[in-house]
Amino acid sequence: MALPTKLQLNIVTPDQSLSYEVDEVAMPGQEGDFGVLPGHTPLFAGLRTGTMWYRQGNEKHFLAVSVGFAEVLPDRVTVLAQVAERAEDLDEARAQAGMARAEEMMGAMPHEMDFERARLSLLKTLQQLQADARRGAGH
Known part of the structure; x- marks a missing residue:
């Protein structure tokens, strides 16, 4: 079975739901920052307040996140957070x-x-x- 080449990133807060097809994601985990590429081993991690980013091609997009969880699967990442605000x-x-x-x-x-x-x-x-x-x- 071939590894995925993209990730589906879903970010859910009480106020909004965002969805992107991305090449890479980095998040502020409770145990330290971590990055995710397509094909990553499944993982469930707590998130601390901090800055996360995702990359689409050569462009990085930043978000301020506050307390939550991330579920990582080989083809997708789901972030459940109290707050997730895009830098822009x-x-x-x-x-x-x-x-x-x-x-x-x-x-x-x-x-x-x-x-x-x-x-x-x-x-x-x-x-x-x-x-x-x-x-x-x-x-």
């Missing part, structure tokens, strides 16, 4: 404002749970800005 859809001004709010909350909240929520919000915003910067740099 990110609003840098909105992300900067969100980062400022999160930093302000972190300084003003003595309760541990509120601090952790603000820290996660800050981390998500930083990842969004990083995804947007990578898209602009053409990595």
Whole structure:
């Protein structure tokens, strides 16, 4: 049986579902970043908040993802995540404002749970800005 030459990438969040035919995918796994090519061994992995990308031909596309799971099969990758925002859809001004709010909350909240929520919000915003910067740099 011949190995597949492409991957079907499906990204599902509570707000949207995206589907692409891709040559390669890289994701921020709980145990570290990992890449997937067609024919990959089946795998189920937890995802952390970070930047993922996929390649179509010579063009890379970046997404900011937040907490989820990835199912990898030889011919497809399915990502289930709380958030998945394409870099081209990110609003840098909105992300900067969100980062400022999160930093302000972190300084003003003595309760541990509120601090952790603000820290996660800050981390998500930083990842969004990083995804947007990578898209602009053409990595």
